[in-house]
Amino acid sequence: MSFPESFYRWRPHPWHGLEVGPELPSVDVVHAYIEITPFDQVKYETDKKTGYLFVDRPHRTSSQPPALYGFVPRTYCGKRTAKLMDSGELKGDKDPLDICVLSERPITRADIVLNARVLGGLPMIDGGEADDKIIAVLENDYVLSGAKDISDLPPVLIERLNHYFMTYKMQPGKELSVSIGEPYGREHALEVIKAATEDYNEKYGD
Numbered sequence: 001m002s003f004p005e006s007f008y009r010w011r012p013h014p015w016h017g018l019e020v021g022p023e024l025p026s027v028d029v030v031h032a033y034i035e036i037t038p039f040d041q042v043k044y045e046t047d048k049k050t051g052y053l054f055v056d057r058p059h060r061t062s063s064q065p066p067a068l069y070g071f072v073p074r075t076y077c078g079k080r081t082a083k084l085m086d087s088g089e090l091k092g093d094k095d096p097l098d099i100c101v102l103s104e105r106p107i108t109r110a111d112i113v114l115n116a117r118v119l120g121g122l123p124m125i126d127g128g129e130a131d132d133k134i135i136a137v138l139e140n141d142y143v144l145s146g147a148k149d150i151s152d153l154p155p156v157l158i159e160r161l162n163h164y165f166m167t168y169k170m171q172p173g174k175e176l177s178v179s180i181g182e183p184y185g186r187e188h189a190l191e192v193i194k195a196a197t198e199d200y201n202e203k204y205g206d
Contacts, residue, residue: 013051014113015096016204018073020197022115027193029139032099032116034070039108043168046071053111063167066160068107068114071096072134078199082130084192085123085181093129097196100161101136102153104143115139120150121189122158123181124165132192133165135183149186158183 014033021030035044045056077092101116116136124131137144
């Protein structure tokens, strides 16, 4: 879509205009820009040019995201990010790094920024491209903030995330091109974030 310059001049772009996290250079806690909530029946996606949320598509199935879903600003899934998943010819998906944020209290609106404590992630390959899903909890959440690693979460929460990403693109008569490996913990998740920030700096400048 094409818009006049004034349409997006006064708003920081959520991908390029925000910092990776509030406590740089530490990445234990990152900023997460939220595009979708667990209550959405529609997939929203950030327009890469303007930074505004656009309707991508309605969900075809009854599957709903079990967590807040968005991305970490100033990250890019490129060659370094992909190499952490596969040392071969796998490529990154050329998007910002996705993040799922768990919160005990319902957060019902998107287009927000929050602080998220990193716990781990899911190594997902979508259409032959690396598409990691970082898993985090809302910082200062009264119920979940004590979790320090993905192993501290009830396994059923990880199962729900896994099921969502394995099913949300299902279409009758079409074979899925998605696969998800074993969940990884906090230490590897921090490596993925570091690689994605380095990929971003190479692509867009430090």
